[in-house]
Amino acid sequence: MSLRLGSFPVVVGSSVDAARFILKAHDLAFIDRPRMTSGRYTGCNYSDVLWAPYGAYWRQARKLWKTEILSPRQLRSHEHVRDEEVRAMLRDIYDQAAAPAVVLLDHLLMANLNAISRMVLGKKYVVDGGGEGPAAAAATPEEFKWMIDEFFFLSGALNVGDMIPWLPQIKRIKRLGKRFDRFLERVLEEHEERRRREGDGFAAVDMVDLLLELADDPNLEVPIQRDGVKGFTLDLIVGGTDTSSVTIEWAMSELLRNPDALTKATEELDRVIGRERLVTEQDIPNLPYMEAVVKEAMRLHPVTPLLAPRMSREDASMGDYDVPSGTLAFVNVWAIGRDPAVWGGAANEFRPERFVGSSLDVKGQDFELLPFGSGRRMCPGIGLGLKMVQLVLANLVHGFAWRLPDGMAKEELAWRRSSGCPCRAWSRSKPSLSQGCRLTYMPAHDADAFIECHCIPVTFRSMRRANVIHVLGMRN
Numbered sequence: 227m228s229l230r231l232g233s234f235p236v237v238v239g240s241s242v243d244a245a246r247f248i249l250k251a252h253d254l255a256f257i258d259r260p261r262m263t264s265g266r267y268t269g270c271n272y273s274d275v276l277w278a279p280y281g282a283y284w285r286q287a288r289k290l291w292k293t294e295i296l297s298p299r300q301l302r303s304h305e306h307v308r309d310e311e312v313r314a315m316l317r318d319i320y321d322q323a324a325a326p327a328v329v330l331l332d333h334l335l336m337a338n339l340n341a342i343s344r345m346v347l348g349k350k351y352v353v354d355g356g357g358e359g360p361a362a363a364a365a366t367p368e369e370f371k372w373m374i375d376e377f378f379f380l381s382g383a384l385n386v387g388d389m390i391p392w393l394p395q396i397k398r399i400k401r402l403g404k405r406f407d408r409f410l411e412r413v414l415e416e417h418e419e420r421r422r423r424e425g426d427g428f429a430a431v432d433m434v435d436l437l438l439e440l441a442d443d444p445n446l447e448v449p450i451q452r453d454g455v456k457g458f459t460l461d462l463i464v465g466g467t468d469t470s471s472v473t474i475e476w477a478m479s480e481l482l483r484n485p486d487a488l489t490k491a492t493e494e495l496d497r498v499i500g501r502e503r504l505v506t507e508q509d510i511p512n513l514p515y516m517e518a519v520v521k522e523a524m525r526l527h528p529v530t531p532l533l534a535p536r537m538s539r540e541d542a543s544m545g546d547y548d549v550p551s552g553t554l555a556f557v558n559v560w561a562i563g564r565d566p567a568v569w570g571g572a573a574n575e576f577r578p579e580r581f582v583g584s585s586l587d588v589k590g591q592d593f594e595l596l597p598f599g600s601g602r603r604m605c606p607g608i609g610l611g612l613k614m615v616q617l618v619l620a621n622l623v624h625g626f627a628w629r630l631p632d633g634m635a636k637e638e639l640a641w642r643r644s645s646g647c648p649c650r651a652w653s654r655s656k657p658s659l660s661q662g663c664r665l666t667y668m669p670a671h672d673a674d675a676f677i678e679c680h681c682i683p684v685t686f687r688s689m690r691r692a693n694v695i696h697v698l699g700m701r702n
């Protein structure tokens with residue numbers, strides 16, 4: 227599909243062939259990002275990885291992320307952190323059993339944020355109640371949720387403020403940029419202070435320490451300035467919080483609509499893990515059905531339905547199509563994930579079985595399934611993202627017995643999803659979670675409905691935000 231938005235020519239690739247054209251055959255032509263206002267104010271002046279223009283700085287950043295910041299060794303060294311935060315989340319959910327409703331997404335966001343904060347920043351900077359003195363939080367959970375929601379809303383697939391100069395939108399982006407900057411300055415100052423204090427005895431314990439060390443490295447091809455350290459830190463925190471949480475929420479939502487799949491997942495967990503303990507990362511390779519559930523949720527509900535925007539640097543041609551340089555390009559992985567030509571007549575149905583025994587994967591090699599994108603610009607956080615999604619989801623299913631509230635049919639769940647759907651969960655017989663826990667689960671997102679209604683999800687993120695507010699309203 228070819229469009230024109232303001233002064234930008236735009237192409238949207240909505241088939242496997244078009245995805246292969248943009249992300250593989252012409253990956254280098256479409257490797258740039260557009261210079262959008264969000265990149266200036268929330269991407270630390272285009273110095274983060276997401277908004278950095280293609281060039282030596284971005285190439286070096288990707289290399290450092292792969293070999294240092296998100297290397298398999300780094301990820302392994304923080305396994306206990308992820309494990310502890312997942313257990314803490316399960317306990318919190320259990321403790322709220324008496325509440326009339328629990329918004330699962332809130333718990334998912336906090337668990338992912340706490341895990342990523344401890345890995346990246348060395349401690350939790352977002353604390354309930356704000357704290358006091360040196361332990362004071364850099365942001366409260368409410369503030370941080372606002373920051374994340376604003377971030378995704380304002381850097382949504384297309385920001386209308388970039389097409390048509392629109393002052394209120396730009397003011398909002400600047401305000402958010404300032405709030406992020408305050409947060410990041412506080413983090414950096416604390417880390418620098420420790421480095422000064424410990425002098426020669428200083429050893430890096432978290433990813434910000436590592437970034438500050440890298441920034442001091444005189445052998446780097448392109449120096450990393452303070453903005454770069456802040457930008458990378460922000461990418462790690464924002465990239466690792468919302469995406470994983472929303473994916474897990476969709477997977478839970480689909481399992482609740484499809485009791486057979488939920489039963490199969492539960493049976494697999496009972497068989498492989500047993501009822502005496504929770505799931506660890508080591509168990510994941512032994513849970514093929516759970517892996518299929520995650521792939522199926524990502525196929526139907528990719529968190530970025532159009533991937534991140536690309537900008538062509540040179541002309542590219544495919545068949546009868548000529549795409550000139552300077553064209554904004556999107557890949558509609560949402561449409562590809564539901565294309566009956568690829569997935570058959572049941573393309574819109576949640577059937578994890580389609581992935582059992584299949585070699586189709588989410589790692590960017592199979593153009594039918596691209597929740598993390600593909601090519602040189604594909605998501606560098608895939609390893610961490612998958613670990614968190616699989617671990618949290620498996621434990622939610624293993625730790626509680628979920629079902630819809632009495633009198634509610636599963637068809638209603640689909641219908642009521644956009645207005646928040648209540649459903650109940652009971653804890654299963656586990657030593658760490660005693661029985662009889664009653665919860666209400668409410669998925670808060672409905673990006674699909676938006677896409678179905680509007681075809682071009684220009685601001686699909688706004689729908690999600692509206693839903694969050696709506697669901698919070700329903701709790702009262």
Ligand code: HEM
Binds near residue numbers: 277462463603604605
């Ligand atoms: C379920 C989890 C996640 C999903 C579904 C996801 C998805 C994506 C997608 C679709 C893109 C755009 C790729 C493209 O343009 O082709 C992307 C880019 C990116 N993601 Fe993720 N992501 C996830 C987790 C993470 C995590 C955990 C991090 C960091 C710790 C992260 C950091 C980034 C960054 C920095 C980029 C920009 C890459 C670049 O422009 O070079 N993501 N992600």
